[in-house]
Amino acid sequence: MTGPTTSAMNGQGITVTAPDGVPEVRKGDDLAALLLDALESPLVDGDIVVVTSKVVSKAEGQVREGNRDDALPGETTRVVARRGPTQIVRSRLGLTMAAAGIDASNVEAGHIVLLPLDPDASAHALRATLRDRTGANVGVIITDTAGRAWRDGQTDIAIGAAGLEVLESFAGQVDAYGNDLVVTAPAVVDEIASAAEISQGKLGARPFAILRGRADLVREPGDDGPGASALIRPEGSDFFGFGAREAVVRALKGATEDQAPFGAPASVEELSAAVTEVTGTSPVPHEGGLRVAGVDPAVIAALAFAHGWRCERDDINHGATSHLQPLTT
Structure with a gap:
């Protein structure tokens, strides 16, 4: 002992x-x-x-036959970050861990142990x-x-x-x-x-x-x-729902299923400051939200998505004006 x-x-x-x-x-x-x-x-x-x-x-x-790559999809709810072969994922248990906690040590060769x-x-x-x-x-x-x-x-x-x-x-x-x-x-x-x-x-x-x-x-x-x-923090309450690279990709893609990890909608002041920092343009209040003119709508849409807002383009102005509203409204 x-x-x-x-x-x-x-x-x-x-x-x-x-x-x-x-x-x-x-x-x-x-x-x-x-x-x-x-x-x-x-x-x-x-x-x-x-x-x-x-x-x-x-x-x-x-205990399962196989390797981590075989078992990882079934143990993963979403990928948080990748760096080379390493994947940090949110597992079926809600834990954020490398390879969902799948372990190949202290087990017979050719086998892995799930949580x-x-x-x-x-x-x-x-x-x-x-x-x-x-x-x-x-x-x-x-x-x-x-x-x-x-x-x-x-x-x-x-x-x-x-x-x-x-x-x-x-x-x-x-x-x-x-x-x-x-x-x-x-x-x-x-x-x-x-x-x-x-x-x-x-x-x-x-x-x-x-x-x-x-x-x-x-x-x-x-x-x-x-x-x-x-x-375990609920989905969306973690400051680091995605890795740095992954957050950029998910915001630009703007898929609905990727929204939750970014958290609750940011305040109008926070989103306005982000738009100004990135574009140099100050949004103006408009119908309970914000309006941004003269900026690439794709840039505004990505910023809106990352802050929990939705972006609509003004087709009358050929997409040059974007209207922003928080997703809760």
Whole structure:
């Protein structure tokens, strides 16, 4: 067994322990039994059980023959960005990840592992089973590895959770200097996922970890909470619904199915400023919207689309005048 790693948080001692001796997981295996057999000490109320999505997927039969390219279309709702062979996509789970989280490591050659069908439901089932067998009220987190938009390297995040607070909100409190905390909300399940990964390691064959010392985050028996899916931003609320290149292409194409990732319609002031910045022409208010004259309508249409507006051309003036209205009107 690995030596526990300990840190301090909120005045509490926290230990993360990842047990050795877990055999290769296959379809139909009992994950609760595998975990309990590997532990040197029993679970107690307030423990947080962390398990990698890889073994959850294997136990649930989410292993497929083939490669990522074969499986990617079925796991993808839309492509967010491409850079060479790498595709960042929004997956069927709503997660934005490279290759939809499809993994070809720690699996037989010629096979790939898909993410669990419903990670929150998988976490719920494991929590209930552990409660039945041990009597302990624990929280459960299912993790996967993901990159970050602005930093090199990867960290583990929670893609499924049960019985836990997923966000620890400090809104309405004040710091030591008397400053109001307005939007401070640590994603504690992601922080726990990363802490567990340090103990598990990528090549250590330790798919389980137990974090002890944050019982305050564990909900009462029978209360599974919102799950990790509550951390996924709805389509259109992400500032980065497309990659930089892809956003240009989608705006110029102007297809209706590409509208949602650009978000809610921008204000008239924001769109007007964008038109002026790009064209040097100031739009004028017109019938609840804007009118732009003397500018290529294709340019105005792309700007309107990216800001959640629609563009209509004035055929009387041979398309030289564009009328803009927000899509909600």
